[in-house]
Amino acid sequence: xxxxxxxxxxxxxxxxxxxxxxxxxxxxxxxxxxxxxxxxxxxxxxxxxxxxxxxxxxxxxxxxxxxxxxxxxxxxxxxxxxxxxxxxxxxxxxxxxxxxxxxxxxxxxxxxxxxxxxxxxxxxxxxxxxxxxxxxxxxxxxxxxxxxxxxxxxxxxxxxxxxxxxxxxxxxxxxxxxxxxxxxxxxxxxxxxxxxxxxxxxxxxxxxxxxxxxxxxxxxxxxxxxxxxxxxxxxxxxxxxxxxxxxxxxxxxxxxxxxxxxxxxxxxxxxxxxxxxxxxxxxxxxxxxxxxxxxxxxxxxxxxxxxxxxxxxxxxxxxxxxxxxxxxxxxxxxxxxxxxxxxxxxxxxxxxxxxxxxxxxxxxxxxxxxxxxxxxxxxxxxxxxxxxxxxxxxxxxxxxxxxxxxxxxxxxxxxxxxxxxxxxxxxxxxxxxxxxxxxxxxxxxxxxxxxxxxxxxxxxxxxxxxxxxxxxxxxxxxxxxxxxxxxxxxxxxxxxxxxxxxxxxxxxxxxxxxxxxxxxxxxxxxxxxxxxxxxxxxxxxxxxxxxxxxx
Amino acid sequence: xxxxxxxxxxxxxxxxxxxxxxxxxxxxxxxxxxxxxxxxxxxxxxxxxxxxxxxxxxxxxxxxxxxxxxxxxxxxxxxxxxxxxxxxxxxxxxxxxxxxxxxxxxxxxxxxxxxxxxxxxxxxxxxxxxxxxxxxxxxxxxxxxxxxxxxxxxxxxxxxxxxxxxxxxxxxxxxxxxxxxxxxxxxxxxxxxxxxxxxxxxxxxxxxxxxxxxxxxxxxxxxx
Numbered sequence: 001x002x003x004x005x006x007x008x009x010x011x012x013x014x015x016x017x018x019x020x021x022x023x024x025x026x027x028x029x030x031x032x033x034x035x036x037x038x039x040x041x042x043x044x045x046x047x048x049x050x051x052x053x054x055x056x057x058x059x060x061x062x063x064x065x066x067x068x069x070x071x072x073x074x075x076x077x078x079x080x081x082x083x084x085x086x087x088x089x090x091x092x093x094x095x096x097x098x099x100x101x102x103x104x105x106x107x108x109x110x111x112x113x114x115x116x117x118x119x120x121x122x123x124x125x126x127x128x129x130x131x132x133x134x135x136x137x138x139x140x141x142x143x144x145x146x147x148x149x150x151x152x153x154x155x156x157x158x159x160x161x162x163x164x165x166x167x168x169x170x171x172x173x174x175x176x177x178x179x180x181x182x183x184x185x186x187x188x189x190x191x192x193x194x195x196x197x198x199x200x201x202x203x204x205x206x207x208x209x210x211x212x213x214x215x216x217x218x219x220x221x222x223x224x225x226x227x228x229x230x231x232x233x234x235x236x237x238x239x240x241x242x243x244x245x246x247x248x249x250x251x252x253x254x255x256x257x258x259x260x261x262x263x264x265x266x267x268x269x270x271x272x273x274x275x276x277x278x279x280x281x282x283x284x285x286x287x288x289x290x291x292x293x294x295x296x297x298x299x300x301x302x303x304x305x306x307x308x309x310x311x312x313x314x315x316x317x318x319x320x321x322x323x324x325x326x327x328x329x330x331x332x333x334x335x336x337x338x339x340x341x342x343x344x345x346x347x348x349x350x351x352x353x354x355x356x357x358x359x360x361x362x363x364x365x366x367x368x369x370x371x372x373x374x375x376x377x378x379x380x381x382x383x384x385x386x387x388x389x390x391x392x393x394x395x396x397x398x399x400x401x402x403x404x405x406x407x408x409x410x411x412x413x414x415x416x417x418x419x420x421x422x423x424x425x426x427x428x429x430x431x432x433x434x435x436x437x438x439x440x441x442x443x444x445x446x447x448x449x450x451x452x453x454x455x456x457x458x459x460x461x462x463x464x465x466x467x468x469x470x471x472x473x474x475x476x477x478x479x480x481x482x483x484x485x486x487x488x489x490x491x492x493x494x495x496x497x498x499x500x501x502x503x504x505x506x507x508x509x510x511x512x513x514x515x516x517x518x519x520x521x522x523x524x525x526x527x528x529x530x531x532x533x534x535x536x537x538x539x540x541x542x543x544x545x546x547x548x549x550x551x
Numbered sequence: 552x553x554x555x556x557x558x559x560x561x562x563x564x565x566x567x568x569x570x571x572x573x574x575x576x577x578x579x580x581x582x583x584x585x586x587x588x589x590x591x592x593x594x595x596x597x598x599x600x601x602x603x604x605x606x607x608x609x610x611x612x613x614x615x616x617x618x619x620x621x622x623x624x625x626x627x628x629x630x631x632x633x634x635x636x637x638x639x640x641x642x643x644x645x646x647x648x649x650x651x652x653x654x655x656x657x658x659x660x661x662x663x664x665x666x667x668x669x670x671x672x673x674x675x676x677x678x679x680x681x682x683x684x685x686x687x688x689x690x691x692x693x694x695x696x697x698x699x700x701x702x703x704x705x706x707x708x709x710x711x712x713x714x715x716x717x718x719x720x721x722x723x724x725x726x727x728x729x730x731x732x733x734x735x736x737x738x739x740x741x742x743x744x745x746x747x748x749x750x751x752x753x754x755x756x757x758x759x760x761x762x763x764x765x766x767x768x769x770x771x772x773x774x775x
Contacts, residue, residue, distance in 0.1 A: 084577040224643050249579065286578045293575050300756065307760050355592060357755045360762070364769035387603025388596060394606075396770065416610040417603035423670035435621045449677060456680040470751045472744055480684045488747040492754030495769050496761065503766050511757040518749055 062099040064264040070095045070104075072273040077258045077282035080137055085286030086252050087137045092260055092271070094133065099264060102127040106136055107259040108143060112279050115259060124263075140256055140284065141248035149244035152237050154178060160236060170232065177229035184216045255283040295545060306517070307510035314506025322505050323512075327466050327484035328497050331442075332372060334464040334483075338439025339376040343463075345369070346438040348383045348429060348454060350445025350469065351422065354392055357492070358470045362444035363389070363396055364495030365468070369442060370400035374409045381438070382415040385425050390417040426450045430457040443467040443482070444491065447474045455481035468494060489515075560765045567763045608632070635661055706732045 074093035080086070090106050104127065109120035121143045125136050150156065154175060161171040218226060258280050260271040270277040314320050338345045347366055352359050366382065373380040382397060384390040394415045401410040419425040430453065433441070441458040443451070443465070451467075451474040458465050459481045467478035468486030478485045486494060493511065496504030525542070532539040566588075573581040611625035619625075638645065639658045648660045655663065691697035708714050709732020715725040722728075761767035 082577055084579050084582065220643060220646060227643070286580075288576055288578055290575050290577050297575055303753070303756055304760055307757050308764075311764075311766065353596070357758060360770055361754075361758060364767065367769035384603075387599035387601075387606075390603050390606055391599055392770065399771070412606070413610040413613045415606075417607045419607075420603070421666070421670065423673040424666075427669070427673050431621065431624060449674060452680050452684060453673065453677055456684065470754075472747045472751075475747070476688075477684065480688045487750075489750035489754035492751070492758045495758075495767060499769070501766075504761060507757050507761050507766070511753050514753050514757075515750060518753070 062101075062264070064262065064267045064269055065097070067096040068099060068102060068264060069262050069269055070260065070271055072271050072278045074133065075258075075260050075271055075278050075280060077256075077280040079282060079285045079287075082287050082290045082292055083284075085249070085284045086141065087139050088256065088258075088282045088284050090136045090138055090258055090260075090280075091133050094131075095262075098127045098129075101264055103263040104134065105261040105263055105268070106138065107261060108138060108140070109257050110254065112257050112281075115257065115277070115279065120259075138258075139252065140254065141251045144251050145244075145248050149237075149240045152233055152240065156240070157236070160239075165236070165239070166232070173225070174229055174232055177225050180218070180222055180225060181229075184218055184222075252284045255281055257281050295547075303514045303517075306514050307507050310510035310513065311503050311506040314502040314509065318502040320502065320505050320509055322497065322508055325486070325490050325493065325497055327468065327486045327490065328494055330464070330466060330484050331369060331498065334440035334442075334466060335369065335372050335376055335378060337464055339378040341439045343439030344379040344381050344436055345373050346381050346383065346429075346433070346441045346458075346463070348441065348443045349385060349389050349393070350443075350447045350471075351385050351450070352446045353386045354388045356446060358446045359386075359389055361492045361494065362468070363392055365442070365444050365491075365498070366393060367396045367400050368495065368498040370397040371404050374401040374404035374406045377406070377409070378439075380414060381432070381436075383418045383425075383429050383432075384416065385418065385420060385422070387417055387420075390415065422448065422450055426453045429454060433457050433461050433463075437461045438463045441465045443469070443478070444486075444494075445469065446471050447478075452477040452481065458482075556768070556771065559771060560768075564763055564765070567759065571759075604632075702735055706735055709733070 070092045074091070076092070077088055077090045080089045092104070104125045106123045106125065107115065107120045108123065109115050114120055123136065123138055123143065125134065157166070157171055157174050157178075160166050161168060166174070259277050262269045262271065272278060310320075335345055347369055349362055350358060354360065354363075370380055370382075380397065382393050384393055394412055397415050398407075398410045401407055418428045433454075434457065438458075438461065441463045443454060443458075444467070447454075447469050448471070451469070451471070455465060455467060455478055465482035466484045466486070467482040468491040469475065469478060470488050470491055472488065475485065475487055489511070493508050496508050525546075528542070529539060531537070532542075569584065570588075573584055607628065611628045613619075614625040615622045635658065638661060642656045642658045645657050647654050647656050649655060685703075689696070689700045689703060691700050705728065708717075709729045714728040714732070718728040719725045758767065762770070
């Protein structure tokens with residue numbers, strides 16, 4: 001059983017392969033002789049590095065004059081847009097002069113009166129070469145809150161007991177466990193504080209020490225106490241973490257006042273208007289939309305619109321042409337062969353759970369294969385690595401058997417969890433393959449290192465193998481060892497293709513149009529940016545148009 | 552029909568749209584919704600674990616009862632599963648195994664000294680399978696396979712230090728073969744990889760739409 005191509009297509013494919021290979025090798029040779037691709041980029045960015053390096057301490061410090069102070073009217077503070085309420089943006093225009101060593105200092109305080117009382121924090125920003133205003137994002141929680149949650153101390157345990165988070169009995173037991181930890185630990189360093197959690201609980205120092213002493217072994221009963229304490233400490237530390245995050249959110253939500261100062265050569269000058277320092281106020285607010293992802297949303301909606309349009313077209317005009325996918329055409333043939341040989345059909349799921357789209361795609365294909373198998377009165381074995389996928393697969397196979405008019409064909413033992421661990425799964429499935437010699441094997445979903453182990457074993461049993469995966473690193477293994485391979489998107493197209501339902505086929509056509517659209521954009525973008533580089537056009541807008549915020 | 556089709560499809564539509572929109576909403580409500588959904592999936596996963604265990608043990612028990620081919624291996628499933636459970640439950644009473652830094656309780660010892668070596672053994676077989684698969688693939692039966700062979704030889708050879716010496720000896724520059732290998736990986740290989748990834752992304756969006764719109768129902772068992 002091997003793939004075959006029409007006679008007319010073969011010479012075209014060969015010539016296309018020759019042309020592609022010639023381009024690839026010419027390019028590879030040219031690149032090899034030209035040296036690494038990064039060299040030109042490195043030299044292009046060299047001047048910028050040199051400019052930064054030259055901004056060291058000046059031999060003679062220039063004076064802080066009025067021209068070094070930014071325009072007081074340009075000093076503003078506002079909520080950072082498109083965030084979850086964690087930042088305030090402070091902005092000011094560049095002054096006429098920015099001598100070397102000039103530093104801007106943003107002063108932040110809860111109220112204006114706090115500035116007079118000297119009760120404020122500072123965020124220094126060194127002057128940098130460039131154009132446009134300075135924008136500094138300030139998170140009040142980072143300034144006014146400690147960096148980490150408080151450690152779990154004996155006092156904290158007592159507070160938890162007072163708040164009835166733990167009982168008095170649990171408090172006594174926890175304090176005894178902490179004393180035990182201190183007793184067991186080798187005295188290698190002076191005590192600096194109590195244990196803060198499960199990881200560090202066992203390393204809590206006992207007290208000042210002169211010489212290191214070996215750690216003492218806990219008795220089994222003591223070990224049980226330590227295990228209990230570590231579990232309790234883990235819970236309490238996660239509670240402390242939640243409370244800490246709550247406090248940070250509260251601190252971020254308050255309004256804050258800002259002043260701007262300029263520092264040079266030990267002198268500090270506040271940005272003032274009519275003799276009074278300019279104070280601006282702002283608060284961080286939780287926003288409802290990430291505008292940095294607007295372009296991403298628009299593209300997703302455009303693509304969705306294309307797919308929905310073609311679904312509607314397919315409803316009105318059934319019989320839409322869809323390109324042939326050889327791997328899916330072979331499914332009936334493989335099941336038929338297994339039936340003729342009186343051997344079982346194996347369906348092997350990949351490694352993810354049902355929250356992954358490749359698993360949903362595999363389950364959709366399973367539904368069709370189980371239906372066909374039931375029609376052919378053949379036996380299907382579904383191998384699962386995940387309990388949730390097992391439960392879904394059992395339901396899908398049972399429904400498929402019922403649809404085929406053979407509810408008696410469903411046997412829950414044939415749709416089973418094999419093993420949760422990757423290589424235990426491989427060993428069990430390989431053993432089953434060798435003993436039962438299946439007639440057809442379908443491997444669908446996301447696979448890791450198990451792909452080649454399973455496919456080679458399956459190949460040695462003489463079964464027809466059809467694999468489908470979106471794990472591109474495993475595709476070469478499947479292509480080598482299986483009769484047919486569904487590559488990437490074909491896995492997602494399979495269910496629609498097999499069902500022949502007009503609306504589903506319409507979505508496939510929409511998917512292909514979307515792909516053509518992206519190919520056009522890539523080609524046009526490459527040509528445009530190449531021309532822009534040659535003709536020195538400013539094309540930052542194009543980058544911004546397609547650059548999506550990752551946050 | 553309402554309970555078997557309509558309500559599940561409405562749940563899928565609602566949760567699917569929430570999952571889509573939360574990616575564009577930075578508000579803390581959005582983050583807490585994701586946390587809540589993660590917690591629910593963990594709870595469901597816990598119950599599914601019990602179902603999976605039942606499914607596994609039931610299947611192997613059936614194989615033993617019917618004396619099916621290889622039923623002895625099924626007996627090992629019971630020995631392994633119940634043995635590890637017993638050791639886990641009574642770990643504190645049993646005490647530790649080994650000495651010095653390798654001293655662990657029996658439960659962890661079983662994992663470290665039985666399961667891990669077995670898994671490593673299975674993984675190591677991959678090297679032999681790779682060699683066998685490479686032998687079959689690289690046989691230059693036609694032009695495409697021949698080109699694949701040449702590209703593979705350049706990439707494999709270009710990634711070992713000996714290639715620098717051979718480059719110097721044959722072509723007078725130490726970096727020619729390593730650079731060729733790098734160029735093949737950086738340009739044609741990367742382009743193909745990104746093409747596949749773009750196709751996958753579009754496939755995922757298309758399938759998601761089919762599921763959200765209720766057109767694709769195979770995952771519910773198929774049919775109407």
